[in-house]
Amino acid sequence: MNSFDEWSPLREVVVGSARNYTSHERELSFDFFFHDNIVRSEWYYPRLSATGGSTATRSTIKQRYVDELNEDVEGIADTLRSLSITVLRPMDLPADVAAVRTLAWEAAVVPPLNIRDNTLIVGDEIIETPPMIRSRYFETQLLKPVYERYFSAGARWTVMPRPLMTDASFDPSYVNSTVGGPTEQIAHPQPSHYDVGYEMLFDGAQCLRLGRDIVVNVATANHAKACDWLERHLAGRFRIHRIFRLSDSHIDSMVLALRPGTLLVRSPEVADLLPEPLRKWDFIVPPVPEANGFPQYDADDLILTSKYIDLNVLSVSPDTVLVNEACPELIRTLEAHRFTVVPVRHRHRRLFGGGFHCFTLDTVRDGGPEDYLD
Secondary structure, X not given: OEEOEOOOOEEEEEEXXXXXXXXXXXXXXXXXXXXXXXXXXXXXXXXXXXXXXXXXXXXXXXXXXXXXXXXXXXXXXXXXXXXXXXXXXXXXXXXXXXXXXXXXXXXXXXXXXXXXXXXXXXXXXXXXXXXXXXXXXXXXXXXXXXXXXXXXXXXXXXXXXXXXXXXXXXXXXXXXXXXXXXXXXXXXXXXXXXXXXXXXXXOHHHEEEEEXXXXXXXXXXXXXXXXXXXXXXXXXXXXXXXXXXXXXXXXXXOEEEEEOOEEEEOOHHHHHHOOHHHHHOEEEOOOOOOHHHOOOOOOOOOOOOOOOHHHOOEEEEOOEEEEEOOOHHHHXXXXXXXXXXXXXXXXXXXXXXXXXXXXXXXXXXXXXXXXXXX
16 A cells, blocks of 8 residues: 555555435434535425434435446546556445444444545555444445455555434534534534534545645544544654635545646635645646536435535646546646646536545555655
8 A cells, every 4th residue: 555645646445335225214323424515406405403403314225326326436446447557446335234223323324435534544554544424334344355455465544433423413614604514503413322512523524635744624522532633643654734614524625636736726816825845846737517407306305515625636646637527627727737637527516425536545656755746
């Protein structure tokens, strides 16, 4: 295992699995996580009540979308193989696994699709991160064969402290300070015997890896506590740079490093929140995505991402990038900056909450612990 950055030549990668994806469960952790981007229809997406944070509703996904998602995920894997990259896969979610259950709660389960979220690769180390959505609590169990393979070959393997994830575990300050979204202010979370206060809740996709430096987006007390752990754990090996509220959680549809000195960003304003050395890099700001680049959905289809989801590209070398074929403006912009673009089909990214960067976990790249910020 060797993965220190987002752009050096890619040799091995894990591509997620969408098998047996059936539904989303609307409960407290889900609505907190998707607060910024969920498209709300008052009559169809009822808000969580201030006194009923644990009440859950199931949102079924139409089978045709799942079938097309599986086709597209396999297409991503095939494209990477065609570029001479070794592709590994997690175990598929068994069809008969309907829910996950802990001491404190029960939730519907989803397959290991957006595998960037619950694992952070830093150099030669696998770090399983504490999930932010209850339905994904045991997701990394389906990646165990991959982790065992790398551990046997000499990789480090660490698991961050697992949260209890009661209602009281979640810091609502970000949700309660922003306008819009599906949740009322949660002033009275449901009490639980297992309450311990705010816990570590954190995704690997909150990190931008730059050699020996890691830029981390922090929007809540949950993220801050996890970042404290990360800072102590990686002390002497990596430098952690905190940025605050660049987004609600993930960083990789706001800013991606395409090569040393070049960032792909959603808007020029992103620069104001980045560490000072990164503000000197070149910024590529593509045109605002066209509405006709997305499928039209029915009123009962749950939209989980913003229109900027396709900035979630995957670099396979400093000059080659996988981009959604439905984004001609982004493709032309990158080609104008002398990138080779590999167009790949990905239709229903807004329904399943991820792009190419989300669906993949790069485990072997050529780069090392370089210093790109001095």
